[in-house]
Amino acid sequence: MNVAVVRFPGSNCDLDVVAALGATKGLKPKLVWHENDDLEGFDALILPGGFSFGDYLRAGAIAARSPSIVRVRRLAERGVPILGICNGFQILVEAGLLPGSLLRNSGLRFVCKWVTLRVENNRTPFTRRSRRGEVLRLPIAHNEGRLFLPKDELAALNRKGRIVFRYTNEKGEPTPGKNPNGSQENIAGICNEDGNVLGMMPHPERAVDPILSSEGRSDGLAIFESLAGLSRSGN
Amino acid sequence: MTETQQVLYGLTHDEIKYAKRFLGREPTEVEWGIIDAEWSEHCSYKSSRKLLKLLPTAGKSVLIGPGYDAGVLDVGDGFVVSMHIESHNHPSAVDPYGGAATGIGGVLRDILSVGTRPVALIDVLRFGDIDKNIHSQWLLRNVVRGIADYGNCVGVPTVAGEVEFDESFERNCLVDVACIGVGRREDLILAEAKSPGDIVVIAGGSTGRDGIRGATFASKNLAKNADSERSSVQVPDPFMKKLLLDSILEALKTGEIKGMKDLGGGGLSSALSEMASKGGAGIELELKLLNLREPDVTPTEAMISESQERMLLVLGKEKSEKTLRILRKYEVPIAIIGRVTDNGLITVKSGGKVVAKLPAGFLVNPPLIARYEVAPIPKQATTKELKGPANLSRTLLTLLSSPNIASKRWIYEQYDHEVGVRTVLKPGQADSSVLKLPNGKFLAVKADGNSRIASLDPYNGAAGCVAEACRNVVSVGAEPLALVDHLQFGDPSDQEVYWSFSESVRGISNYCREVGLPVVGGKVSFYNQDEHTKKPIKSSPVALVTGLIHNRKHITSMALKCEGDAIFILGRTRLELGGSEYYDRILGCGEGTPPKVRPEEDCRANSLVLRLIRAGLLTSVHDCSKGGIGLALAEMCIPAQKGVKIDLQEAPRNSMSADSLLFAETHGRFLVSVGPSRVGEVERMLVESNVPHARIGEVRGRSLAVRLGRKNLIMLRVDKMARVWESSIPRTMGESA
Numbered sequence: 001m002n003v004a005v006v007r008f009p010g011s012n013c014d015l016d017v018v019a020a021l022g023a024t025k026g027l028k029p030k031l032v033w034h035e036n037d038d039l040e041g042f043d044a045l046i047l048p049g050g051f052s053f054g055d056y057l058r059a060g061a062i063a064a065r066s067p068s069i070v071r072v073r074r075l076a077e078r079g080v081p082i083l084g085i086c087n088g089f090q091i092l093v094e095a096g097l098l099p100g101s102l103l104r105n106s107g108l109r110f111v112c113k114w115v116t117l118r119v120e121n122n123r124t125p126f127t128r129r130s131r132r133g134e135v136l137r138l139p140i141a142h143n144e145g146r147l148f149l150p151k152d153e154l155a156a157l158n159r160k161g162r163i164v165f166r167y168t169n170e171k172g173e174p175t176p177g178k179n180p181n182g183s184q185e186n187i188a189g190i191c192n193e194d195g196n197v198l199g200m201m202p203h204p205e206r207a208v209d210p211i212l213s214s215e216g217r218s219d220g221l222a223i224f225e226s227l228a229g230l231s232r233s234g235n
Numbered sequence: 236m237t238e239t240q241q242v243l244y245g246l247t248h249d250e251i252k253y254a255k256r257f258l259g260r261e262p263t264e265v266e267w268g269i270i271d272a273e274w275s276e277h278c279s280y281k282s283s284r285k286l287l288k289l290l291p292t293a294g295k296s297v298l299i300g301p302g303y304d305a306g307v308l309d310v311g312d313g314f315v316v317s318m319h320i321e322s323h324n325h326p327s328a329v330d331p332y333g334g335a336a337t338g339i340g341g342v343l344r345d346i347l348s349v350g351t352r353p354v355a356l357i358d359v360l361r362f363g364d365i366d367k368n369i370h371s372q373w374l375l376r377n378v379v380r381g382i383a384d385y386g387n388c389v390g391v392p393t394v395a396g397e398v399e400f401d402e403s404f405e406r407n408c409l410v411d412v413a414c415i416g417v418g419r420r421e422d423l424i425l426a427e428a429k430s431p432g433d434i435v436v437i438a439g440g441s442t443g444r445d446g447i448r449g450a451t452f453a454s455k456n457l458a459k460n461a462d463s464e465r466s467s468v469q470v471p472d473p474f475m476k477k478l479l480l481d482s483i484l485e486a487l488k489t490g491e492i493k494g495m496k497d498l499g500g501g502g503l504s505s506a507l508s509e510m511a512s513k514g515g516a517g518i519e520l521e522l523k524l525l526n527l528r529e530p531d532v533t534p535t536e537a538m539i540s541e542s543q544e545r546m547l548l549v550l551g552k553e554k555s556e557k558t559l560r561i562l563r564k565y566e567v568p569i570a571i572i573g574r575v576t577d578n579g580l581i582t583v584k585s586g587g588k589v590v591a592k593l594p595a596g597f598l599v600n601p602p603l604i605a606r607y608e609v610a611p612i613p614k615q616a617t618t619k620e621l622k623g624p625a626n627l628s629r630t631l632l633t634l635l636s637s638p639n640i641a642s643k644r645w646i647y648e649q650y651d652h653e654v655g656v657r658t659v660l661k662p663g664q665a666d667s668s669v670l671k672l673p674n675g676k677f678l679a680v681k682a683d684g685n686s687r688i689a690s691l692d693p694y695n696g697a698a699g700c701v702a703e704a705c706r707n708v709v710s711v712g713a714e715p716l717a718l719v720d721h722l723q724f725g726d727p728s729d730q731e732v733y734w735s736f737s738e739s740v741r742g743i744s745n746y747c748r749e750v751g752l753p754v755v756g757g758k759v760s761f762y763n764q765d766e767h768t769k770k771p772i773k774s775s776p777v778a779l780v781t782g783l784i785h786n787r788k789h790i791t792s793m794a795l796k797c798e799g800d801a802i803f804i805l806g807r808t809r810l811e812l813g814g815s816e817y818y819d820r821i822l823g824c825g826e827g828t829p830p831k832v833r834p835e836e837d838c839r840a841n842s843l844v845l846r847l848i849r850a851g852l853l854t855s856v857h858d859c860s861k862g863g864i865g866l867a868l869a870e871m872c873i874p875a876q877k878g879v880k881i882d883l884q885e886a887p888r889n890s891m892s893a894d895s896l897l898f899a900e901t902h903g904r905f906l907v908s909v910g911p912s913r914v915g916e917v918e919r920m921l922v923e924s925n926v927p928h929a930r931i932g933e934v935r936g937r938s939l940a941v942r943l944g945r946k947n948l949i950m951l952r953v954d955k956m957a958r959v960w961e962s963s964i965p966r967t968m969g970e971s972a
Contacts, residue, residue, distance in 0.1 A: 110650075212653070212671075214661070214792075
């Protein structure tokens with residue numbers, strides 16, 4: 001499965017994502033400069049984290065209005081799996097491919113730490129390998145990760161199962177104390193109507209090599225293996 | 236030179252006379268500007284150069300030593316590690332956010348200059364007492380935000396650091412930033428302009444009026460009205476830096492870059508003269524070709540501007556296309572400003588007219604300044620032991636809440652310490668941070684300083700930083716590889732200040748020689764002194780040590796592992812409490828005997844710990860330093876949420892009271908834990924090693940319980956200690972933990 005990692009000026013985690021994809025059986029990553037228009041041949045797309053265009057104006061705002069996003073949108077409409085991680089999530093939200101907005105963390109500070117997540121929806125191409133309710137340990141590192149939506153939109157998301165991850169305690173309970181950024185209902189990741197576009201604040205690529213986790217876990221692999229599994233089952 | 240000009244510049248009368256005599260004429264205004272920048276203490280090391288020659292710089296892994304932008308070490312398999320340390324003290328004192336941010340910018344360029352990719356940042360910070368002083372809180376908040384915003388944006392993780400709070404830093408906070416780079420040996424580049432005809436290119440940001448005379452600003456004491464010197468502080472643009480990093484790292488692969496240097500302190504003046512003199516050539520340039528931020532920048536300003544995010548590249552005349560194409564792809568502005576010549580001169584033109592023409596060799600060799608040192612009259616040192624408080628549990632809690640000791644999570648959580656997927660041991664997990672290297676080995680990194688001890692005894696204080704950093708690197712299982720140091724003092728014309736500087740250099744130099752550790756770079760920062768109160772900062776030497784771990788199984792952290800593991804102490808505790816956190820915080824005593832370094836004993840203990848780790852016998856290791864045995868035990872318990880039962884009766888020590896034994900900061904000591912089945916083996920190795928040691932207890936329960944024979948010293952629940960330790964700094968900064 002050919003996966004494009006789209007690199008914007010200011011992307012930070014592009015090489016980390018390439019390494020994680022490379023470590024996943026069945027995935028062939030390729031770094032693509034955002035201005036190149038050969039996104040067509042790819043089976044999936046990842047928008048990595050970082051500070052695209054310096055996050056000037058607003059996180060993800062300029063990338064979301066760059067010409068390349070037109071091509072991303074076309075692939076999204078065609079059902080190609082697209083994952084936005086951290087700044088990639090912010091870009092997808094700014095581009096309107098995912099709803100809501102990602103506001104500054106409630107603590108008004110950048111937060112880098114490992115968090116616990118519960119998988120709420122395992123029907124997306126990136127969560128198929130997980131059980132619903134499964135708990136993952138992944139790191140976050142962001143300044144603007146507080147998802148905000150008007151009440152009715154939030155209710156609709158809940159209803160349609162479009163909330164994919166929530167921040168929780170080890171038992172999988174979304175407590176206020178375990179919400180690192182003040183995100184509504186502890187939301188850490190959401191998907192679009194069709195489920196093929198997923199945005200998440202935590203960084204699965206940082207949790208693939210078990211040596212990087214103090215608990216020796218590699219929970220991030222589940223995300224990428226889900227994607228790889230997709231091509232095997234012929235979806 | 237007129238009176239007013241003289242006031243403007245930082246040159247001395249002798250230097251002005253020497254310059255005129257050497258050139259045989261009155262230099263032009265532009266030339267004075269160039270000379271002033273390059274001859275500033277910051278660029279020229281004219282007060283320190285002679286002493287710095289004492290430092291041992293050779294080692295089997297050393298590829299590039301001091302004198303270049305960064306030290307470079309061979310780590311095997313064709314890979315290299317580079318390291319460098321910089322400070323941005325004066326700028327951060329007047330503009331903490333911009334000063335700290337551009338400090339990072341500068342050290343990143345140094346690492347890039349040798350052709351390596353920056354992979355980790357380490358920050359060492361000094362502030363006034365944040366418990367008492369709102370200004371110090373403001374500085375801390377904004378310095379950390381400046382480091383975070385810049386480091387996070389450029390995508391280089393901040394993996395380690397060190398912070399101290401002391402009222403001597405109230406007006407002069409210290410912001411040191413170190414950087415580690417990784418690269419391939421074949422990609423190494425030197426800051427040299429060698430071949431006449433090569434073209435000289437500036438890539439990156441435009442040249443403006445920010446950072447004018449920054450090097451000169453850094454080379455004098457902060458004036459009373461220092462806040463008006465904000466124009467000496469550069470403007471950070473991490474996004475441009477990120478583009479510059481990515482594009483140059485890509486361009487390195489073309490093999491077209493023949494020489495490279497960052498534009499830092501002293502701006503173009505310094506970079507051009509140093510590149511030309513190192514390569515034995517000259518450089519001719521036209522200022523009208525520069526990308527200027529504002530149209531009316533004068534030639535002098537252009538030559539000394541320290542505008543950020545600029546790199547100077549030397550490319551072959553016919554072979555530059557690929558590099559320029561890559562820079563354009565990233566939309567990095569380029570200006571081809573001149574060429575390398577064979578006449579050894581820096582020739583500056585503006586609109587075709589020569590405005591400066593100076594020999595590069597003359598610029599990089601200013602007359603050295605003779606500095607005099609006088610040892611201060613020694614205070615009547617109290618050799619007798621002070622009487623300690625009765626409740627040692629409460630004492631330990633007070634120490635845990637001291638900002639010098641308390642958890643620094645509030646700081647390091649604001650830094651992305653994971654980006655790059657290399658950070659194996661992260662801030663707060665062990666005595667050093669550990670990074671994954673591309674050849675399957677691991678690099679341990681740790682910076683240490685102790686200004687209280689250094690100001691009581693500069694020789695042992697400075698050497699002690701090296702000793703502690705080495706011990707911290709050893710604790711995670713690494714063999715010390717190399718050191719960069721940063722020496723920060725007051726005004727060098729003050730003879731006592733200069734004495735403490737000179738003692739520090741001697742201390743570091745002798746210690747490094749004895750333990751066989753090469754010094755591959757460093758920095759000196761003088762004039763950290765308040766012009767108004769005439770008070771210098773406490774001497775602040777800082778040592779950054781890297782170490783190599785060959786096998787991932789040897790990576791060791793400080794958290795206790797299993798109930799029932801035995802705990803040993805290695806090393807003898809001596810009655811050395813001068814400068815300790817205990818004396819300062821609890822007894823309010825600023826005197827006493829500070830810890831001495833004993834290089835031979837340290838070597839023996841360090842190599843013993845490494846042998847034990849490599850034999851797979853230790854489950855956790857923690858060095859014993861600030862706060863002594865008491866704090867070290869607490870720090871092993873807290874992350875594990877496990878308790879210990881300890882009896883210090885057998886701990887090797889000179890005669891002393893229980894509180895001194897708990898809190899003395901003697902060097903050369905470790906606490907280690909050992910699985911029950913391996914105790915016999917460990918004991919055999921300990922006996923053979925000749926290192927004083929004792930089995931002092933075991934991992935047990937949920938409390939830290941310490942006694943001395945039949946006397947109970949400490950009994951504290953681990954969760955209570957954790958709460959106190961974790962909440963101290965957030966609470967002081969007005970936030971909940």
